[in-house]
Amino acid sequence: MGLELNVININDVQFGELTEIKESALYINRSELRDLLLEDERLNKVEIEIAHPGESCRILQVADVVEPRAKIEGPCEDFPGAIGKIGRAGEGKTCVLRGTAVVLNDQSEAHDLSQAEDALGFIIDMSGPAADIHLYGKLHNIVVLPYPAEGVSRDGYRVAMKLASLKTAKYLALAGNELKPDDIEIYETPPLTEITKGMEDLPKVAYIFMVHCTSYPAIPGEPVLYGDNIRLFSPTIIHPNEIFDGAIVNPYDGIGTETYVIQNHPVIKELYRRHGKDLCFVGVILTVSRITEPERERSAMMAANMAKFVLGADGVILTKASSGAPDVDLAQTAQRCEDLGVKPVLIIFDRSNRGEVGEVFNLPGARAIVSTANQYETLHLPAVKRTIGKRVTLPSGRTCGGELDKVFRFIRGGLDQEGITNIASVRY
Amino acid sequence: MITKELERSGLPTAQISTMTPIALMVGANRVIPGAGILHPVGNADLDPSEEKRLRRVIVQRALEALKKGIQEQELFQRSA
Amino acid sequence: MSQGLRVVHYLNQFFGGIGGEEKADIAPQAVGGPVGPGRAITNALGARGNVEGTVICGDNYFADNEKEALDEVLSLVRACEPDILIAGPAFNAGRYGVACGQLCKAVNEKLGIPAVTAMYEENPGTDLYREDVFIVKTDESVKGMNDAISKMVNIGLRLATGEPIGRPADEGYFPRGIIRNEFRDRNAAERAVEMVLARIKGEPFEPELELPKFERVTPAILEKDLATATVALATDGGLVPKGNPDKMDSSRSTRFAVYSIKGLATLRPEEFEANHMGFDTDLVNQDPNRLVPLDVLRELEREGVIGKVHEKVYTTAGVATSLKNAEIIAQGIAEAMKAGGVDAVILTST
Numbered sequence: 024m025g026l027e028l029n030v031i032n033i034n035d036v037q038f039g040e041l042t043e044i045k046e047s048a049l050y051i052n053r054s055e056l057r058d059l060l061l062e063d064e065r066l067n068k069v070e071i072e073i074a075h076p077g078e079s080c081r082i083l084q085v086a087d088v089v090e091p092r093a094k095i096e097g098p099c100e101d102f103p104g105a106i107g108k109i110g111r112a113g114e115g116k117t118c119v120l121r122g123t124a125v126v127l128n129d130q131s132e133a134h135d136l137s138q139a140e141d142a143l144g145f146i147i148d149m150s151g152p153a154a155d156i157h158l159y160g161k162l163h164n165i166v167v168l169p170y171p172a173e174g175v176s177r178d179g180y181r182v183a184m185k186l187a188s189l190k191t192a193k194y195l196a197l198a199g200n201e202l203k204p205d206d207i208e209i210y211e212t213p214p215l216t217e218i219t220k221g222m223e224d225l226p227k228v229a230y231i232f233m234v235h236c237t238s239y240p241a242i243p244g245e246p247v248l249y250g251d252n253i254r255l256f257s258p259t260i261i262h263p264n265e266i267f268d269g270a271i272v273n274p275y276d277g278i279g280t281e282t283y284v285i286q287n288h289p290v291i292k293e294l295y296r297r298h299g300k301d302l303c304f305v306g307v308i309l310t311v312s313r314i315t316e317p318e319r320e321r322s323a324m325m326a327a328n329m330a331k332f333v334l335g336a337d338g339v340i341l342t343k344a345s346s347g348a349p350d351v352d353l354a355q356t357a358q359r360c361e362d363l364g365v366k367p368v369l370i371i372f373d374r375s376n377r378g379e380v381g382e383v384f385n386l387p388g389a390r391a392i393v394s395t396a397n398q399y400e401t402l403h404l405p406a407v408k409r410t411i412g413k414r415v416t417l418p419s420g421r422t423c424g425g426e427l428d429k430v431f432r433f434i435r436g437g438l439d440q441e442g443i444t445n446i447a448s449v450r451y
Numbered sequence: 452m453i454t455k456e457l458e459r460s461g462l463p464t465a466q467i468s469t470m471t472p473i474a475l476m477v478g479a480n481r482v483i484p485g486a487g488i489l490h491p492v493g494n495a496d497l498d499p500s501e502e503k504r505l506r507r508v509i510v511q512r513a514l515e516a517l518k519k520g521i522q523e524q525e526l527f528q529r530s531a
Numbered sequence: 532m533s534q535g536l537r538v539v540h541y542l543n544q545f546f547g548g549i550g551g552e553e554k555a556d557i558a559p560q561a562v563g564g565p566v567g568p569g570r571a572i573t574n575a576l577g578a579r580g581n582v583e584g585t586v587i588c589g590d591n592y593f594a595d596n597e598k599e600a601l602d603e604v605l606s607l608v609r610a611c612e613p614d615i616l617i618a619g620p621a622f623n624a625g626r627y628g629v630a631c632g633q634l635c636k637a638v639n640e641k642l643g644i645p646a647v648t649a650m651y652e653e654n655p656g657t658d659l660y661r662e663d664v665f666i667v668k669t670d671e672s673v674k675g676m677n678d679a680i681s682k683m684v685n686i687g688l689r690l691a692t693g694e695p696i697g698r699p700a701d702e703g704y705f706p707r708g709i710i711r712n713e714f715r716d717r718n719a720a721e722r723a724v725e726m727v728l729a730r731i732k733g734e735p736f737e738p739e740l741e742l743p744k745f746e747r748v749t750p751a752i753l754e755k756d757l758a759t760a761t762v763a764l765a766t767d768g769g770l771v772p773k774g775n776p777d778k779m780d781s782s783r784s785t786r787f788a789v790y791s792i793k794g795l796a797t798l799r800p801e802e803f804e805a806n807h808m809g810f811d812t813d814l815v816n817q818d819p820n821r822l823v824p825l826d827v828l829r830e831l832e833r834e835g836v837i838g839k840v841h842e843k844v845y846t847t848a849g850v851a852t853s854l855k856n857a858e859i860i861a862q863g864i865a866e867a868m869k870a871g872g873v874d875a876v877i878l879t880s881t
Contacts, residue, residue: 239811289720294724315486339727340720348810351473367727368727370723371740384473384742386476439719446715447712447722449710452857453765460751460865463876493820506824517760517875517877
């Protein structure tokens, strides 16, 4: 299966009369986009704002970040199962607007903001220390602020807002479909029956991708995998291109990941980059974390079985979704792999607080760890001139645009489950 | 963790937990598998009398664990 | 012209050349210049400095006289006007290691002078002082003397000039519990692929995070017959009275709560709920007995299987609770339970 990403580099975003791209600048017909999103009756208002890198601007209550992408050619519609008809992602040509992102603002009541510590939710600063730690502060961000219509349930709104961000991503990228791309990225791997041809001596590496944590309440209609909210999910083999091309949307409760990261999955990218050179990338297994011990054990065992006996992996990289209980799923899956002789390496963010080790597992097979940032390091953020999102005053009296102390965990992108950032937690 | 400190102070403590690997790893001595993260001693899929019966079985297993003079950690599994 | 670093060296009675165990009671004394291993320090310093004075104290004297001994040693150190104190290496000598750690910490805090010491991992001084003081890792035996000295001097020189000290693994000291997020040259995904290839090839690799070691506790014994025992219920699932009147935290708890269940045959959803950020509390809110099995325990009490259900339930929310806080919370619960005549506990955990 071959996927060609036609990358168009965008260096500015403005509102304009037509939605189009001229000389690397994206112009957006704001009212046309707004009308499109308001077709969903669960929303009664949509605001659209633009934030530029370097601006003194803070985006509040960020629920997800999505890279604008649209299919040029291929057997599926965009985000199949979510906003498009169900069809095969990962094949054909997809247009990518690089240098921009759709940032989804969540207008839920403060106590309904998933995983938040306060009414600010997860923030993105477009300048200052918070902008340095992750890509999102460096992109031209199109912020979508959908408002729930009267009487819409909490879950109904959560789905509607998610779909609004995906529709926006598609709508914007369609502007680039006819244009000559600045870069072309090609991702192609054949099925298992052929993949090791010529690579018999290379180490075989697979990736086990935990995409969802099922400890949270199920959100009916929430799209995660091809539009399904994958609750009672057994480990499943999927082609890596499907992940790049919209088959997976980050769950609403999924901290530490955004759809943007999944579209640009760093582990898959790196495995592709080295495929055929010093390793053979034999495949990807999707899992979810489970809530009972027998289910957890079954999932760990099956994922390890697939890695060893179906994909033939010598080594496997594992990442997780959310935190706490899923760390056990992660460690158990790694241990089962180790037991079978498939060498696991885990990517996890550092949960420790003030020197005390935060992890709750210590299994011999789960010790090869690569760390991303420590979640509790505090960044002191300066006051900003502009905020986008629900303006709130915190119980401490601090305003949302004022000076703030935020730990990495509550900065969108500060928590990194898949290893896309260069930040690591280092012990001194 | 709480169970260990209670034991350390001389109170035999049975921990009913669905995260049995964590409970064992962190050092709880008497670990009884619970029925699920969302309901350690329940199961919403069962009808109420069945559910109560399940709860009773788990609690009785916890009491057996408390009575037992153990030397080291033990996982008090469901019998088949 | 700079005269180089003024170093004061602290030694115990043995390394100070005074004697063995029989001399462990000697009071602190100062000598000009280096003594014993201090000569190796002077050599390692070369032109960059000198051991100006050596303070020697018996291990027992230091351990038994606590504050007085420390004060005496501090005055002797101060009198030498050092730029830096080097203590030990203490290897696996416990009293010596603790003294070195304590002295270095005091020299930092009271004299404002940097200090460095060295000892073996299992020396009790290591865990006691590693967060306060730079402690170089040594072997168990004195064979590691020169290596320890060279590392102590390396670190000491930079502490004196205020230069940053590198990572524990590179410089040879015990991690001090400081965590810093830093930019690396490659992202974690790239480093993970490197690590997996190293693992496959059987090459050495260094994990980036250390996992905790958990100690074991000797199991407690139920002293009486279960049929006469008072059993208490506890949970870390965040059980609270409906409405959470005490505003218990739903994560990162620092305390526990105690609620009366006296006379209650069951936990009713009108009266109790779960306040916990780490799981979906709906099912427990529908029937709190699913978290804390009061209904069943009351039946067993009526049937005489247990003597009594303790009239209080103890609760906290076990989400992201630090291990230290968990310990403090637990000790509080244990004391309260024992004061209340509890014999055994059932704790439910999500």
